[in-house]
Amino acid sequence: MTMSAFFIIAVLLLGFLIVFQIAKASEYVAVLKGEKKTFEQNNRINGFLLLAFLILGLIxxxxxxxxxxxxxxxxxxxxxxxxxxxxxxxxLVITGIVFVLTQVLLFWFAFKYQYKENRKAFYFPHNNKLELIWTVIPAITLTILVGFGLYYWFKITGDAPKDAMTVEITGKQFAWIYRYPGKDNTFGKKYYKNINEAQSNQLGLLWDDPASHDDIVTTEALYLVKGQPVKLVINSRDVVHDVGLSHFRMKMDAVPGTPTTMWFTPLYTTEEMKQKTNNPNFEYEISCDQMCGKGHYSMKGIIKVVSQSDFILWRAKQKANYVQAFPEKDPATAAPAPAADSTKSTKPAADSAATAKK
Amino acid sequence: MSNEAILHGSEVSTHEAHHDGHGEHHHHETFISKYVFSMDHKMIAKQFLITGIIWAILGGLMSVLFRLQLGFPDTTFPWLENILGHWAKGGKIQPEFYYALVTMHGTVLVFFVLTAGLSGTFANFLIPLQIGARDMASPFMNMLSYWFFFISSVVMISSLFIQTGPASGGWTSYPPLSALGDASIGSKTGMDLWLIAMALFVVSSLLGGLNYISTILNMRTKGMSMTRLPLTVWALFFTAVLGVLSFPVLLSGFILLLFDRHAGTSFYLSDIFLASTQKALPNEGGSAILYQHLFWFLGHPEVYIILLPAMGMVSEVMSTNARKPIFGYMAMVGSIFAITILAFLVWAHHMFVTGLNPFLGSFFVLLTLLIAVPSAIKVFNWLTTLWRGNIRFTPAMLFAIGFVSLFISGGLTGIWLGNSSLDIHLHDTYFVIAHFHIVMGVASFFGMFCGVYHWFPKMYGRYLNNTMGYIHFWITIVGAYLIFWPMHYEGLAGMPRRYLDYSGWASFNQFGGLNHFISIVSIIVFAVQLLFVFNFFYSIFKGRRVKSENPWGSNTLEWTTPIHPGHGNWVGEIPEVHRWAYDYGKDGREFIPQTEPISANESEHH
Incomplete structure (x- = not known):
């Protein structure tokens, strides 16, 4: 590899030397031929190249x-x-038309009005009518684009429908954590100082709050239901991340201390997408789209879009985070016990719970 | 101040000017006072230019390194380890270093090259020469401006050599990542040096900007009304206004960040638990988004700080070489003014997906797309300037035409990104990379090259080699489009920026071949820029000599100075101005310099 690196550098240097010699020689030739003749020749070549660039460029x-x-x-x-x-x-249609039109005019004018000995440039310093036309037309076009844009923007960022399922997604360096509210449909309160990964409490849930006891916390995948609107409540545990869902065309930052939301309705299950894309390995991926540190490029999450029945099946199999933290409280193995004595944390966090429910 | 007072005032207050003013050279200038701590605006311009070139080589080299990783993610380059040590362990660029490279590439090119290198060079060089002044309002402040930039450069470069490496949180340096050394190794000492360097940079920029503004307002020669100024000067004027009003806001953001880093404050920090230490931080109640507001309040005007000087020079060079007046002079000035105002009112379009209130976002959509109107006016005016001209394709003119092409291409994708609903999908993808590299990066570089090729004869009394200029232009414009055009498609697929390896992603790994191609082209384009650098330094000493005072047949005042102007610019009186700068092809004459009085039988005049 070192040899080939030297080889590349040698080739580059040689190329430089050749270009330099040609460039230097062309200067002497110019002196011999006369500056005017050289200028005219260069001008013709470059005029032609501009036209060629336009045509080849559009192709x-x-x-x-x-x-x-x-x-x-x-x-x-x-x-x-x-x-x-x-x-x-x-x-695309509007900017595409403008793109082709202006690029064609630019290079065509440059080619057509290149220097000719007997040509006189046209003294044309201004024309109010023309200037008015090309102020008004872009203004109207942009009004149309703003109109469409804001129409869609408010549809997309408006309130989520009442029947939307709410899921919380939390970014950390460099993974995603998902939380479902459980049967009570309410997220338990949490406080970041309660986070304790050794004790299976990745989000800092407050066990004092009974609503937290059936919350499901998982890092496996984000399960969503086809056809059912989902509202994501987005958090971050450390730095700014971003929930990027390229197949759904959605994106929202995860900001520590300031929960954000977005909602959408998945239209196809993962299985359906495997068929649509002819790719048996297809997965919906969550990409972190905001620079978050050395593992940013690998901060991936998976979304599984499933049918309603498959979702219910999946959820039934999940253990509540509370049970993971306190295996002895598992209703499957022991009778349920009151939760109050099982936690050391006493700090109330009404505000973080409130934001989680927002 | 009356023009007379300025003329006499400057002759009295500027010692050298007084001497040069009478064509005498017995005032002793030492090497130090002429080349190092110079107060001559022309020398300071060259200092900015050459420092900018050095920075551009470094910044470009960084992009070549990270393009190696992106284009060849499975290949190892053992020679990289020889040069970079543990940052390229086993011949692979390590993630921490990859992020340091992209961060420094952005910082260096946006600030050190396209702000200091561009404005610093051409504002210093052209303002006094084109308005008819012997020097800047304060030559001393001007000198300080360069030396603050120099110190800032030294601090920034030093951060490359420290144990924990330079800043690596992106050129935007969003907290909390940039605030917490435990979240990223680049947020340790490297980040402090980055902040110190940027603070010094802001000082340099303010010293320069205030000087440019006061010089343009107060030191125009007799007859040079504001509406007779060349468009270069107008553009540099509004550039300076943008900088003076927005850089202090950036500095305030940086100071709060320093407090958060070292004084235990919580301006930007809240609810943070770090996985690397398994500890929760005490900070509560801060807002990470506040920094983004402060940053983009400069960050967006910064785009125009970079772009406006290029626009001004392109207008000037295009008119001169089309042998035709710039079309719609007042509309050109008006649109620069409109862009300047709007530049302050659109910053949050960088923040559509931060959780910003959608209703507030809608205003930023409207104001952002409004910028397209003055931009469109400018493009149509340039096109009309070419129409029925008699065009000479000097290398400078080619770069001017290339600038317009790139400005159209990159400007139109701004209409996509400025529309918040599209931005949801395209934000932080390669579409953004393509957009801003074309419209701000490459286009402004084209404006800068246009200026260098055009004014090099005035700077050094020699020409750059034409053939190398043509090779430089053609490979660069073709290469720039080959690099950045296909990136739009990667962005449309949602491919995120700032990933060093896409092979683990089912959604994005289909672009491996394309990334390979882009990397090869970018290495070629970089090599051709080195050819330009060679041409530049070679021509300073060995270039073809300029034989006439006005080699381009130009109207503006800088071409009335001697081929090698001394400090003070003009021998004898400063010339008086009688007309605007764009009387090309008028009344059958190829050009009429600004210094020529209006004759009795002339058609309409400005």
């Missing part, structure tokens, strides 16, 4: 699209994702 844009479009993720897998995709196409 390249088309070709690049043909090559790479199949590699982007296909159909959006959530209702909000579909809205975002429609917005994307509206924007």
């Amino acid at each position: 390249g844009v088309y070709w690049c699209n043909a090559l790479l479009k199949p590699k982007i993720l296909g159909e959006a897998a959530s209702d909000h994702g579909q809205k975002i995709d429609s917005m994307l196409y509206i924007t």
Whole structure:
């Protein structure tokens, strides 16, 4: 490898030397041929190259699209994702037209109006009518884009439907923790100073609060139900993370101390996506999209979208976090006991519980 | 102040100017006072430029290193370990070092190259020369501005060599990651050095900016009304205004971060339990988002601090080489002004997915997309400037045309990202990387190259080699599009930024071949930039000599100075200005310098 590195450097240096010699020689040639003649020749070459760049560039844009479009993720897998995709196409059409038009004009003008000995530049310092036209047209176009954009924005960021399932997702360096409220449909209170990984309390749940006793905490996967809106309550335990759901086209930061939310409705189960994408290994992935430290690139979570019945089945198999922390309190092995004596923590945390329910 | 007072005032107060003003050179300048602690704006400009070039090489080299990792994630490069030691253990760039590289690449290019290197060079060089002043309002402050930048550079470079490495939390340095050494090794001493260097940088930027503003407002020569200023000066003026109003906010954000790091405060910290120490921190009630507001209050104007000087120079070079007035001068000034105002009102579009109130977000959508209007005006005006011109393709002109192409391409994707609903999907993906590298990174570099090729003859009395200039332009523009255009597709797939290896991801590992391709192109483009650097230094000493005072047939005042202007710029009186800077192709004449009085039978004049 070291040899090839030296080899590359040698080739580069040689290339430099050749380019330099040519460049230097061309300067002498210019003196011999006369500066005017050299200038005219250079101008013609560069004018032609600008036109060639335009044509090859536009072909390249088309070709690049043909090559790479199949590699982007296909159909959006959530209702909000579909809205975002429609917005994307509206924007693509409008900006695409402007792109082609202005690039063509730019390079065409440069080519067409290149220096000619007998050409006189047209003295055209301003024209109010033209300037008004190209102030008003972009303004109208952008109003349309803002209109569509905000229409979708408010739909997507509006309140979650009443029947939405609420799941809490918490980022930490470098993994995701999911919490389900359990049968009582209420999250128990938590306080970050109660976090104790050795005692199976990754989120700092307050065992004083009976609502916490049936909370399910898992790192295995985020199970969601096809067709049922889900509201994610997003937390972070340490630095800023971001719940990135590229198949659902959704994203929201996880900020320590400031819970955030987002909601959407998954449209296809993981199994269905395996068939749609012809990929037997397909998984919905959660990518951390906010720089969070050395393991950022590997901070992955899995979402399993399943049917309602499969979800109920899965949830029935989960052990409550309380039971994991206190195996002796497992109703499957022992009679349920009052929880009050089982915890040392006494600090009330009404506010963190309140935010968790938000 | 009247023009007379300024003229005489500057001749009296500037010792050297007085002497040069009469063409005398018996005032002794030592090596130190001429090349090191110089107070001549032209020398300070060159100092900024050369320091900027050195930084650009370093920053570019960092990107080559991390592109090696991205393009060849399964390959080991043992020679990297020889150079970098444990940061590239076994010939693989370690994650901590990868993040240090991307952080420093961003910081260096945004601040040290495209802010100090660009504004520092051209504001210093062009403002006095183009407005007709002997030097800056305060040459001493100007000198301090460079030397604060220099010290800042030394501190930043020193952070590369410390045991725990340089800052590695991204160029935005969001807390809590940047506040807690236990969360990331780069947030230990490296982060302190980063903050100190940036604080010194802000000082440098303010000293420079205040100087630029006061010079433009007070020291224009006789007849140089504000509406006769070349667009370069207008652009540099608004750039300085942006910097002066927004850099202090950044500094305040940094100071709070320093307090959180060392004084136990909780401005940005709350509810934190660190896995590395298994301990909960005592801090409660802080807001990590507050930092992001303070950061982006500079961070967004910063984009225009980088872009406006490029726009100004492109306008000037384009008009000169199309042999035609810039179209819609007042609209150009108006749109720079509009961009400056709006630049302060859009910062939260970087924060649509932080949990920001969606209703508040909607205002930022509206204001962000509004920026597209003045931007569109500028593009159409440039196009019309080319229309029916008689265009000379000097390397500077090619870079100006390339700038417009890149500004269109990158500007249009800004319309995607500024629309919050699309930003939900595209935020923090490669789409963003593609967008800002094209519109802010490469486009501004093109503006900078345009300026260097055009004004090099004024700086050094020699030309850059043309052939190398053409090679430089063509490989760079083709390469830039090859690198950044396909990245849009990676972004559309949701591929996140700041990952050093995508092989573990079913959603993103389909782009391995593309990443490979991009890395190879970026190495070639980097090599071609070295060719430019070589051309630059070679031509300073060996370039073709400039034989006439006005080699481009330009109207502006800098071309009325001697080929090698001394400190004070003009021998004898400062010329008086009688017209705007863009009388090209008027009344059948190829160009009419600003110094030429309006003749009786001239058509409309400005």
